[in-house]
Every structure is written in structure tokens, then in C-alpha cells.
Amino acid sequence: MRIILRLKLAVCCFVVLALPFRIQGQETVNPGTVLPDDSVALENQVRNSKFNTVLPQVMRDNEIDMWIHVMRPWTPDPLNFEFGSDMGIFIFTDRGEDRIERAIFAGHVSDRNAYNIISRPRVQLPTFVDGVITEQPGGDETDYLKFRFDGVREFVAERDPDRIGVNYAEALGLSAASERAPLTDGLSHTDYTLLLNALGDKYAKRVVSAEHLILDYLAGRVPEEIELYRQFGLITADNLDREFGKVVPGVTSLSDLEGNVFRRNPDGVEFHAQDREPYILQPGDVFTILHGAGNRIFSSDLGGNAYLLREGETEAPPEIQNVWRAALETRQILLDNIVAGRTAGQTLDLLIRKIEEAGYHYNPVDQYDSNADPDLTQVHLDVHAVGRSGLVAPRISPLGSDWEREMTIPVLHTFTFEYMIHMPVPSWGPGKHIYIAFHDGAVVTKDGVMFPYPPDPGIRLVR
Known part of the structure; x- marks a missing residue:
């Protein structure tokens, strides 16, 4: 067995990539170089960079003069990492200078240099015995x-601020921010x-309510995060090559491979690595692996087919070449039309129009539409954010909450070109089709979309 990465089809892919796609050069990365020995220093650097650049921008964009964020001990908060703390009364004040004043009351922080004012930094917590408070800080008569x-x-x-933003939800359904990690909706009533x-x-x-400010802050990125995004992306690409290299037709099952591994047959039935009886890959199959790498500071994803x-067969048959051609055309549409300053919803509407103008059928559901024109290849989009804060960011997708589509795409937005191609193959019979999926890492810059690490280079050919 051997895996063919760059036969005629893949070579065509790289010719295209070399021309219109803005991408940094390929390189290998030693995982040990992604984080220095003192990872706390890197966390502090990322945190301070966000305080210096993202914080002034989002406070002024949302017309907030003072942001008060109440973080209670023992209660998870989406801003624990961002503030370097798990407790305290955080007060950020725009005093008309380039740098927002940062203060904390009754709390502790991992990086004291990140704050201008720390009031009562050695805050005492109540003393508990068998789950009952036996001593209050400040004396027995003090309510902690x-x-x-x-x-x-x-x-x-x-x-004397005019508008004080506080961390409570007012109009947004924040619990729908992520399928796996719902946001808390703010401080308690007490x-x-x-x-x-x-x-x-x-x-x-x-x-x-500071709900919009908080979302914008979580969605903001800084150059240090983009560099981690790039390095983890290169590691992910190596991981994909390793997993595809394990495949032996007729022997390897989906469960033998690491990552999110799946295959859809020509009828649209999906097989997963987690199935009770994992599918064994056979000649003629098309399948997908999604993989990732990262740490608590940042992460990256990448997909391959x-x-x-x-x-x-010595090369891909015509239908495989055609579905890859459709994938490249879709990728180019995304590259040409995603920019900073436009909302995710406006961008989605534009992409749908461009996809349909290019002769494709836009499908809002990731399932083959048997009622659509059988001559048209179908495209589904879920262009969502990637990084520490997960999906809390603009989401160019029919999925998710309305507020995700209402968010404006910021400069340095890190996201994935997640899109799916359902290409009908009439010669196989009515409704028969090929399915491939993509998860290319990307970032929005002032000059447009860039790939910080190479996107899917082509459909790999496995003998």
C-alpha cells in the first residue's frame, strides 16, 4: 500500500493554489517549539495584547465607557482565560486614552502587570467546614x-461614566453559542x-447589558494567536498525512484512524468511526478525515479527503476530478467574497448568490436534496470560527443563532472554510452522488482572506 498525494489531480490543485490562493509557505514544525518552556508567559503575552488592542476597539464600537464584569468564585465564566482569573470585580474604564484603565476588586490575577489597579488583591474566601461557612472574611458580621x-x-x-456595561444577557440566546460549550449568561441575580x-x-x-461587547471581545484576535494558529495548523496537516498513510483498502476500518473520520455512500448514508461495526474502506470509496491540534491558548483544524x-486505475476517474474542481471553485468564491467589516449574515447572502451564479445549487442542509435540479452540484456552508473561544464569533452559516450572523467580521477573524460538496453522478442512477467535506483554516486580514497554513491540497489517491 502507498498513498498518492500528488498525482495528476493533485498537481492541478497545486497549480491553482500557487496562483490565486494567498498562503504561507509549507514548513514542518516541531510540536515542542509551539509553546516555550514558560507557557504562562505566552498566555500573559496574549492576554496583554488583547487588552491593548482589542479592548479599546470593542468598548468604543459598543459605546461603553466603563465595563464592569462580576466573576464569582467557583463559577465558570467565559472570560476566565481572557482576564487571567476566576474571581473578582473587573472594571475597565475608557478615560480617553489609547490604553483602557484596568482594575480589579476582591480578586486575584495570574499576571499582576496586566492591571493598573488591584484592590484587596489578597482577598479572603469564606472558611467552610463540612460545606457550611464558619468564618466570613472581614468578620462574622460581614456578608462575603x-x-x-x-x-x-x-x-x-x-x-463618572455615561454608559456602564455589565455582564448580563438581555436579548441574545447565548446558550446556543456552541454545541459543546454554552456560554454562561452573566452574573447572578444576587x-x-x-x-x-x-x-x-x-x-x-x-x-x-455588555452582551455584545463580551461577544466582540471573545471574537477578537491578536497576532500572537495567529502565529499559534499557523503552527498548530502545520501540525494538524502532518497528522492528516499520517492517518491517510495508514489506509490499506479492504483492511483498514474507519475506527483504525484518528480524528473525525467518516464516509458517505452514493445514497447519502453516513458511516462513522464510532459505529458499532465500523466500516472497512474499499476500492472506489471516498472518505474524509477532520483533525486538529492545540492547547488551552489556541487550536487549529484541517480536513482532508x-x-x-x-x-x-492509475489516476482519479472523471467524477472524482469533477467533484474536486467544484470544491476549488467554491473555495475561490469564499476567498473572493469574505472580508472584514461585513456581517456574517450579509456575507452568507452574498456567498449564496455567488454560488448560484456559478451554476451550483446552494443547500442550507448538509444532506443531498433529491428535489433539486439533478444536473446541479450542491454546496452547503458552515463557515464558523476556530480558536480558544470556539464558535463565539461571526458564523457564516444557516446554523447557529441569529446573533452570530449579526456579528461583524473583524480583522484577524480566525475561521474555517467548512463547506460540503454533494455532486450528482447520473450514470450511477437517480439520486446517486459523491460527497466530500472541507475544513480549511483561514484568517481575515485587511487585505482579504489568507491561509496561515495550507488548505486541503487535493483528493489523496490511495492504492
Whole structure:
């Protein structure tokens, strides 16, 4: 057995890639070089870079003068990593300078240099015995929850903000942000009441939801993250080559391969590696592997497709070449039409129009549409974000929440060209088709979309 990566079909792919696709040069990466020995230093660098560049932008875009984020101990928060803490009253103030003032009350942070003001940094937590509080910080008569807000009113009054954003959801269904990691929808009712009491009537009336600001901040990226994205992407590409190289037709099952491994037959029936009786790959099959690499700071994904040559075949048959041609044309449509400054929903509408103008059938569902024109190849899109914050970002897709489509695509948006091709093959019979899927990593720059690491280079040919 051997895997053929660059026969005639793949060579054509690279000719195309060399011309219109903006891509950094291929290289190999030692996984040990992705993170320095002191990974905490890199985390702090990413965090400070976001504070310096993303924070001023999102506060001003959302017209928020002061952002108060209440993070209660023992309660997961989507901004734990971003703030370098799991507890505290975080107050960010736009004082008309390039750098937003950063303060924390009653909390601790992993990087003290990231904040200008740390009030009561050695905050004490209640003492518990058998699950019951036996001692409160500040004395037995002190309510710990209220104790955290001491000094907040004076601090806010000194800065006199017009609009105070606070971490509570008002209009958005944040639980739908991710299929696997729903966002929390903000501070508790108790903390909300304590905060308003601490602010007093004058400033409590200026409080608004910070839901849009928080989403924009989570979606923001900095150059350090783009470099990690690139390096993890190169590792992922090596992982894909390794897994495809294991395939022996008639012997290898989907479960023998690492990653999200699946195949759809000509009737659209999908087989997975997790099936009770995993499918054994046969000559003539087309299948897909999605793989990834990363850590708690960032991650990357990449997909690849392969065709198992039949006996006597030395190159891909015409239908395989045609489905790859459709994939390249779709990729180019995405490259030409995704830009910063437009909402994900506006971009989706534009892509649908361009796909249909190119002679394809846009399918909002990732299943072959038997009612569509049988002469048209079908394209499905789910162009979603990639990175530490998962899908919390603009999503160019019919899937997900409306607010994901309403978000504006920012510069340095990291996302995947996830799209699927369903190409009918009339000679096989009514409704018979070929299915391939893509998961190319990409980033939006001021100059357009770039590939920080190579996209799927072509349908691999396996003997």
C-alpha cells in the first residue's frame, strides 16, 4: 500500500493554489517549539495584547465607557482565560486614552502587570467546614458577597461614566453559542442586585447589558494567536498525512484512524468511526478525515479527503476530478467574497448568490436534496470560527443563532472554510452522488482572506 498525494489531480490543485490562493509557505514544525518552556508567559503575552488592542476597539464600537464584569468564585465564566482569573470585580474604564484603565476588586490575577489597579488583591474566601461557612472574611458580621463590592461606588463616581456595561444577557440566546460549550449568561441575580446597590441610584441608571461587547471581545484576535494558529495548523496537516498513510483498502476500518473520520455512500448514508461495526474502506470509496491540534491558548483544524483507487486505475476517474474542481471553485468564491467589516449574515447572502451564479445549487442542509435540479452540484456552508473561544464569533452559516450572523467580521477573524460538496453522478442512477467535506483554516486580514497554513491540497489517491 502507498498513498498518492500528488498525482495528476493533485498537481492541478497545486497549480491553482500557487496562483490565486494567498498562503504561507509549507514548513514542518516541531510540536515542542509551539509553546516555550514558560507557557504562562505566552498566555500573559496574549492576554496583554488583547487588552491593548482589542479592548479599546470593542468598548468604543459598543459605546461603553466603563465595563464592569462580576466573576464569582467557583463559577465558570467565559472570560476566565481572557482576564487571567476566576474571581473578582473587573472594571475597565475608557478615560480617553489609547490604553483602557484596568482594575480589579476582591480578586486575584495570574499576571499582576496586566492591571493598573488591584484592590484587596489578597482577598479572603469564606472558611467552610463540612460545606457550611464558619468564618466570613472581614468578620462574622460581614456578608462575603457584599464585601466584594466595597469601594466600587467611590471608584465609579470618580470616573463618572455615561454608559456602564455589565455582564448580563438581555436579548441574545447565548446558550446556543456552541454545541459543546454554552456560554454562561452573566452574573447572578444576587450579584446584579449587590452591584446596583453598590453603584447607587445615579450610576445604576446608567447600567446596560455588555452582551455584545463580551461577544466582540471573545471574537477578537491578536497576532500572537495567529502565529499559534499557523503552527498548530502545520501540525494538524502532518497528522492528516499520517492517518491517510495508514489506509490499506479492504483492511483498514474507519475506527483504525484518528480524528473525525467518516464516509458517505452514493445514497447519502453516513458511516462513522464510532459505529458499532465500523466500516472497512474499499476500492472506489471516498472518505474524509477532520483533525486538529492545540492547547488551552489556541487550536487549529484541517480536513482532508481521499479516494481509494479501483483495480486497474492509475489516476482519479472523471467524477472524482469533477467533484474536486467544484470544491476549488467554491473555495475561490469564499476567498473572493469574505472580508472584514461585513456581517456574517450579509456575507452568507452574498456567498449564496455567488454560488448560484456559478451554476451550483446552494443547500442550507448538509444532506443531498433529491428535489433539486439533478444536473446541479450542491454546496452547503458552515463557515464558523476556530480558536480558544470556539464558535463565539461571526458564523457564516444557516446554523447557529441569529446573533452570530449579526456579528461583524473583524480583522484577524480566525475561521474555517467548512463547506460540503454533494455532486450528482447520473450514470450511477437517480439520486446517486459523491460527497466530500472541507475544513480549511483561514484568517481575515485587511487585505482579504489568507491561509496561515495550507488548505486541503487535493483528493489523496490511495492504492
